[in-house]
Amino acid sequence: MIEILLATVFAQQEEPRVPTWKQDVHEIILSNCMPCHSSGGAGAFHLLRYEDVAGRASFIVELTRNGVMPPWKVDDSGLPVHHKRGISKEEIETIQRWIDAGKPEGDGAEIAICGGGLVIPDATGHTNPDTPWIIPAESAARWHKGIRDKRTFVLPINNPNPMKVTSLKFSTTAPRAVQMVCFVFDHQGRARMFDGWDPDEPGYEMMGDIGWVPSGAHGKIGPGSGVVSLPHGFHWEVPPNIDVVAETHFRPTGKIEQLSLSVDLFEDAIEGSRAVQEIVSMIRRIVIEADDDAFVATEHLDIPIAVDVIGITPRAGAECSGMNISSTNSEGTKQLLLSYSDWDPHYGETVFFTKPFRVMKGDTITSAWNFNNSDSNPRNPFVPAQFIDLARKTGVANFVLHVAPVQVEQASDLYEWNLSMLRKRQRAVQ
Amino acid sequence: MKHLWCICVFFLTSCATKGILETHILQGEPGEVDVIVFSSTDCPIANAMAPEIERIHISVQNAGGDLFLVHVWAGRTNIDAQKHADDYGLTMEVIIDTEHELVDSFNATVTPEAVVVLYDEDGTPKVIYQGLVNNLFDSPGNRRDEATQHYVRDAVAAGIKNEAISTSYRAPTGCIIEQKQ
Numbered sequence: 001m002i003e004i005l006l007a008t009v010f011a012q013q014e015e016p017r018v019p020t021w022k023q024d025v026h027e028i029i030l031s032n033c034m035p036c037h038s039s040g041g042a043g044a045f046h047l048l049r050y051e052d053v054a055g056r057a058s059f060i061v062e063l064t065r066n067g068v069m070p071p072w073k074v075d076d077s078g079l080p081v082h083h084k085r086g087i088s089k090e091e092i093e094t095i096q097r098w099i100d101a102g103k104p105e106g107d108g109a110e111i112a113i114c115g116g117g118l119v120i121p122d123a124t125g126h127t128n129p130d131t132p133w134i135i136p137a138e139s140a141a142r143w144h145k146g147i148r149d150k151r152t153f154v155l156p157i158n159n160p161n162p163m164k165v166t167s168l169k170f171s172t173t174a175p176r177a178v179q180m181v182c183f184v185f186d187h188q189g190r191a192r193m194f195d196g197w198d199p200d201e202p203g204y205e206m207m208g209d210i211g212w213v214p215s216g217a218h219g220k221i222g223p224g225s226g227v228v229s230l231p232h233g234f235h236w237e238v239p240p241n242i243d244v245v246a247e248t249h250f251r252p253t254g255k256i257e258q259l260s261l262s263v264d265l266f267e268d269a270i271e272g273s274r275a276v277q278e279i280v281s282m283i284r285r286i287v288i289e290a291d292d293d294a295f296v297a298t299e300h301l302d303i304p305i306a307v308d309v310i311g312i313t314p315r316a317g318a319e320c321s322g323m324n325i326s327s328t329n330s331e332g333t334k335q336l337l338l339s340y341s342d343w344d345p346h347y348g349e350t351v352f353f354t355k356p357f358r359v360m361k362g363d364t365i366t367s368a369w370n371f372n373n374s375d376s377n378p379r380n381p382f383v384p385a386q387f388i389d390l391a392r393k394t395g396v397a398n399f400v401l402h403v404a405p406v407q408v409e410q411a412s413d414l415y416e417w418n419l420s421m422l423r424k425r426q427r428a429v430q
Numbered sequence: 431m432k433h434l435w436c437i438c439v440f441f442l443t444s445c446a447t448k449g450i451l452e453t454h455i456l457q458g459e460p461g462e463v464d465v466i467v468f469s470s471t472d473c474p475i476a477n478a479m480a481p482e483i484e485r486i487h488i489s490v491q492n493a494g495g496d497l498f499l500v501h502v503w504a505g506r507t508n509i510d511a512q513k514h515a516d517d518y519g520l521t522m523e524v525i526i527d528t529e530h531e532l533v534d535s536f537n538a539t540v541t542p543e544a545v546v547v548l549y550d551e552d553g554t555p556k557v558i559y560q561g562l563v564n565n566l567f568d569s570p571g572n573r574r575d576e577a578t579q580h581y582v583r584d585a586v587a588a589g590i591k592n593e594a595i596s597t598s599y600r601a602p603t604g605c606i607i608e609q610k611q
Binding site: 044045054055056057058059062063066068069137138139148149176251252253254255318344378379381383384 | 472473474477478479480481482503517518519568569570571572573574575576578605606608609
């Protein structure tokens with residue numbers, strides 16, 4: 001009899017509670033879907049009220065189960081990173097059980113999810129809001145396929161003094177159409193020169209590379225991120241009157257969109273903060289036969305100066321299907337830094353590690369990019385698959401390593417070495 | 431092949447919201463082609479195809495048929511649908527299938543999902559194609575720069591010429607239509 005009673009008690013304890021919107025689901029939506037699915041966010045629809053979520057609950061479960069949402073393509077096998085997005089299996093299961101139970105709203109006060117507070121920037125740059133760029137309703141081929149659905153804009157900061165920039169916040173009038181933005185600080189006015197070629201149109205129809213500096217060298221945002229924020233204790237040295245160059249990748253939404261941009265720069269450098277430089281690992285040229293679904297390109301860099309790697313910005317086109325970068329020390333120990341097994345160029349935001357990774361003098365950085373130039377690559381821009389011969393002086397596939405030399409006085413040596421490597425690769429591959 | 435049913439739905443025209451309930455019955459002359467596209471005002475996958483859907487509408491209309499855009503989400507009103515049509519340059523007749531009668535009739539599962547109907551010699555409507563509009567999206571989250579296969583466009587052209595269609599169903603990809611409770 002006692003056994004039966006105990007079994008009944010345990011059975012009752014194991015009976016899972018029926019999830020409700022107010023007790024369970026809204027918290028999951030709040031932590032995983034904000035701030036994109038709210039006013040001014042990049043999400044195509046709001047997920048703020050019960051009706052918003054209940055009306056799309058099955059779609060939410062499918063997208064989260066398939067890893068489409070929240071947008072995050074970085075593999076877990078590399079170093080731990082800041083601001084990782086990911087909804088747990090348990091959370092997805094809770095939403096599914098909520099659906100199965102008839103999506104009960106639950107008891108308690110009315111719940112709606114609200115946005116964040118106001119933060120005042122130290123400097124701001126923007127395009128002219130009176131002359132927005134018109135994003136067409138559909139993707140349109142431009143003068144060469146490599147810059148399809150891209151436009152580069154110059155955002156003058158007009159800062160009278162040098163700045164120690166610790167973070168950059170991006171805003172746009174067309175958040176649902178803008179998929180990714182790659183930033184470069186331009187102190188030479190090069191982007192202004194490109195922009196001046198067609199004074200009647202805002203921005204210009206080229207990549208956002210400035211000289212040998214690839215677009216994204218000073219951060220890159222993607223779906224779900226509107227801020228590039230350096231880890232505590234690091235900053236970018238920015239000279240006076242800098243221009244932020246914003247290579248903007250948009251996805252036509254089916255209707256005409258008016259695009260204006262702005263960036264806010266923040267200075268929050270602590271005493272002893274270290275200036276960040278960019279080491280560029282890259283493949284300058286790829287030649288791939290049609291239907292080759294397993295082409296691999298690699299590069300090895302022997303690092304001449306000890307550096308702390310604080311983050312990495314990946315860059316490659318849609319013909320690339322995966323990439324990874326690792327470091328090998330003098331004892332042969334290999335550490336995977338960052339990996340994408342399902343690369344999508346529209347999701348390649350800058351990632352910063354939770355702890356800087358130290359690369360010692362003589363250690364080797366190895367980068368590998370996998371290309372799938374076949375119809376089995378659903379994002380391959382070359383349909384049907386065709387012979388590819390692509391080259392760019394800043395690289396057709398990159399990892400930009402955001403680093404700080406361990407010895408501050410070696411900063412100029414690191415800069416010169418990086419520049420010489422870029423020039424050497426340009427001469428080597430014609 | 432499924433036969434179309436006579437269904438009572440709310441409807442409005444594209445340029446002037448009537449705001450009244452009417453009975454709308456799909457009818458066609460022999461050899462005519464109609465298209466039904468299940469959509470939603472805020473499904474990004476359906477919206478990205480809005481220009482293509484409008485192009486199909488024009489081609490169907492030029493051949494004497496109609497294209498009906500069916501909004502499936504219960505929260506939508508005539509005003510929402512009118513604004514959506516204006517924003518996306520859609521000029522076809524828009525139906526708000528509040529009770530999912532059309533959704534259930536055609537077993538529509540996602541937006542966008544297209545149904546191409548050909549009226550035979552005695553005016554009986556027959557579904558000759560259902561599914562993907564085109565291959566702009568391989569799946570949600572996997573989007574091509576531009577579509578390279580145009581399934582509905584091809585089905586309409588074949589229907590108008592009364593030619594056979596090789597594939598009458600292509601599993602659509604898009605925003606899941608939430609089941610009515």
